[in-house]
Amino acid sequence: MSSRALDLLHSVFGYASFRGQQQAIVEHLAAGGDALVLMPTGGGKSLCYQIPALLRPGTAIVVSPLIALMQDQVDALREAGVAAAYLNSSLEADDQREVERRLLAGELKLLYVAPERLLTPRFLGLLERIGVGLFAIDEAHCVSQWGHDFRPEYRELTILHERFPQVPRIALTATADPRTREEIAERLGLAHARQFVSSFDRPNIRYHVALKHNPRTQLMQFLEGHRGEAGIVYALSRRKVDETAAGLADAGIEALPYHAGLDARTRAANQQRFLREDGVVMVATVAFGMGIDKPDVRFVAHLDLPRSMEGYYQETGRAGRDGLPAEAWMIYGLSDVVTMSQMIAQSDSADERKRIERQKLESLLAFAEATRCRRELLLGAFGEDYHGPCGNCDNCLEPPKTWDATVPAQKALSAVYRSGQRFGAGHVIDILRGVDGERVRQLGHDRLSTFGIGADIDEKGWRSVFRQLLAAGLLEADAEGYGTLRLTAASRAVLGGAQRVMLREDARPARSARRRRDS
Ligand code: ADP
Numbered sequence: 001m002s003s004r005a006l007d008l009l010h011s012v013f014g015y016a017s018f019r020g021q022q023q024a025i026v027e028h029l030a031a032g033g034d035a036l037v038l039m040p041t042g043g044g045k046s047l048c049y050q051i052p053a054l055l056r057p058g059t060a061i062v063v064s065p066l067i068a069l070m071q072d073q074v075d076a077l078r079e080a081g082v083a084a085a086y087l088n089s090s091l092e093a094d095d096q097r098e099v100e101r102r103l104l105a106g107e108l109k110l111l112y113v114a115p116e117r118l119l120t121p122r123f124l125g126l127l128e129r130i131g132v133g134l135f136a137i138d139e140a141h142c143v144s145q146w147g148h149d150f151r152p153e154y155r156e157l158t159i160l161h162e163r164f165p166q167v168p169r170i171a172l173t174a175t176a177d178p179r180t181r182e183e184i185a186e187r188l189g190l191a192h193a194r195q196f197v198s199s200f201d202r203p204n205i206r207y208h209v210a211l212k213h214n215p216r217t218q219l220m221q222f223l224e225g226h227r228g229e230a231g232i233v234y235a236l237s238r239r240k241v242d243e244t245a246a247g248l249a250d251a252g253i254e255a256l257p258y259h260a261g262l263d264a265r266t267r268a269a270n271q272q273r274f275l276r277e278d279g280v281v282m283v284a285t286v287a288f289g290m291g292i293d294k295p296d297v298r299f300v301a302h303l304d305l306p307r308s309m310e311g312y313y314q315e316t317g318r319a320g321r322d323g324l325p326a327e328a329w330m331i332y333g334l335s336d337v338v339t340m341s342q343m344i345a346q347s348d349s350a351d352e353r354k355r356i357e358r359q360k361l362e363s364l365l366a367f368a369e370a371t372r373c374r375r376e377l378l379l380g381a382f383g384e385d386y387h388g389p390c391g392n393c394d395n396c397l398e399p400p401k402t403w404d405a406t407v408p409a410q411k412a413l414s415a416v417y418r419s420g421q422r423f424g425a426g427h428v429i430d431i432l433r434g435v436d437g438e439r440v441r442q443l444g445h446d447r448l449s450t451f452g453i454g455a456d457i458d459e460k461g462w463r464s465v466f467r468q469l470l471a472a473g474l475l476e477a478d479a480e481g482y483g484t485l486r487l488t489a490a491s492r493a494v495l496g497g498a499q500r501v502m503l504r505e506d507a508r509p510a511r512s513a514r515r516r517r518d519s
Pocket residue numbers: 015016017018019022039040041042043044045046047293
C-alpha cells in the first residue's frame with residue numbers, strides 16, 4: 001500500500017518524498033484508523049488526508065471553517081486532476097445542486113464543506129446515501145472553547161462518529177497547546193485515535209523581541225532590512241492598523257490595511273493583492289491570516305503583544321513557510337500590558353476564562369522578558385523539550401545586558417517559600433512590599449520575616465522580577481492555572497547563595513518612590 005501512496009505523491013502531487021510523519025499518517029488512515037494530527041503551519045497537513053482520500057473507496061468529506069481556504073485547496077486539487085468540490089455559502093443555488101448531484105453520483109473523491117452545512121439533517125441524509133471514504137476535520141482546535149477560534153458547531157461533530165462509526169476520522173490542527181490537544185481528543189471523541197505530534201520548531205524563523213520606545217521609528221528601522229519583501233505587521237486596534245498602513249504608504253512602502261471594520265470588498269481586494277503581488281506589506285489585526293497560504297512571507301512584525309503564546313506562534317508561523325530565512329519581530333511595552341489587562345478585566349467572559357487569559361498574558365510577558373533562548377521558551381510552552389541555544393534568536397545571537405538580581409530573587413523565592421507555596425504572584429508581592437491588606441493580615445502574613453523586605457521595588461517591578469524568575473525556571477506556576485507559585489529544584493541554589501540570578505537590564509525595575517525618599 002505504501003507504494004501506492006508514494007505513486008500518488010509523485011504522480012498527482014508532484015513531490016519526491018513524504019515529509020516528517022506524513023507517510024505514517026497516510027498509511028494509518030488509509031488502513032481505516034482514526035488520527036489526531038498536530039503539525040505546525042506549513043508542515044503539510046493537507047496531504048495527510050488528501051492521499052488517503054484517493055486510496056480509499058468513496059468520497060472523503062473535509063470539514064473546514066475557512067471558505068477562502070476551501071476554494072484554494074479545491075482549485076489546486078482540480079489542477080492536479082483530482083475530482084474535488086466544495087459546498088459553502090459562497091455558492092449559487094445552481095452550483096450547489098450540481099455539487100450535490102456529483103456527490104450522489106459518486107463522482108467526487110473529496111468534498112470540502114463548512115461545519116454548519118455538514119450538520120444539517122439534509123446533508124447528513126445525503127451522506128447516508130453515498131459511500132464516505134473518511135472524515136477530515138481541519139482546524140480542529142476550533143472545538144476548543146479556550147482558543148480564539150472557537151466554533152460551537154465543532155462541538156457537534158461527534159455526530160459523525162455516531163452516525164458513521166465505520167468511517168475513519170482524522171482531526172488536524174497547528175495548535176500545539178497540550179490543553180487544547182486534550183480538549184480536541186475529548187470533544188471530538190478521538191480519545192482512542194492515534195496521535196501524530198510533530199515538532200513545532202520553525203528553524204528558519206529568527207525571533208526578535210524588544211522593548212517599545214518609539215514604535216514608528218523602530219518599525220521603520222526594522223522594515224529597512226526588508227525592503228521589497230512581503231510581510232505582515234500586526235497591531236491590536238483597527239485605528240492603529242489604519243494609521244500604520246497610511247504611515248508606511250507615505251514612506252513609500254506598499255502597505256495595505258486589513259481589519260474587520262473594512263467592508264468585505266476592500267478586505268478581499270487587499271488580501272488578493274497581498275497574495276498575488278510581490279512585496280506587499282499587510283498591516284492587520286488578528287482578523288487577518290488564518291488559512292492564508294503564502295509561502296514567501298519574509299517577516300511578521302508585532303507592534304503590540306499578541307493575546308497568548310499560542311497566538312504569537314500562530315501569527316509568526318505565517319512567515320517563512322517556504323523554509324527560507326524569515327523574521328519574527330515584536331516590540332512590547334508596559335502600556336500594552338495595562339491595555340491587555342484592562343481588556344481582559346472588562347470583557348464579559350466568565351471569571352474562569354479571565355483567569356486563563358491573565359495567565360496567558362503572564363507567560364507571554366515572561367517570554368518577552370526572557371534572557372534565555374526564545375525558541376526554548378516558545379517550544380517549552382507547548383510541552384516540547386527543546387534545548388538551546390538555537391543560534392537563531394536575539395538572545396542567542398546577542399545575549400542581552402543583565403543586572404545582578406540575586407538579592408531581589410532571593411527575597412522573592414523566600415517569600416514564596418515562607419507563605420507556604422500556595423499563593424499567586426499578586427499576594428506574594430503584597431507580602432514583599434509590606435502591603436498591610438486584609439488578606440495579608442487574615443493569613444498572618446504580616447508576621448512573616450519576609451513581610452516588607454521588598455519595599456524598595458514597586459509592584460510593576462516585582463511583577464517583572466517574578467515573570468523573569470518563571471521564565472528562567474526558578475519558579476513554577478501550578479498546572480491547574482491558578483497561578484500558585486512554587487519553588488523548583490533550581491531555586492534552592494539561589495536561596496542557598498550558590499547561584500546568582502541575572503535579569504534583563506532593559507526590564508529592570510525602577511526603585512519605588514517611597515524607598516527613595518527613605519534612603
Ligand atoms: P499545512 O496545512 O500544514 O499548513 P500544507 O498542507 O498547506 O500545510 O502544506 C504546506 C506546503 O508544503 C504546501 O505548499 C505543500 O504543497 C507543501 N508540501 C506538503 N507536503 C510536501 C511534501 N511531501 N513535499 C514537498 N512539499 C510538500
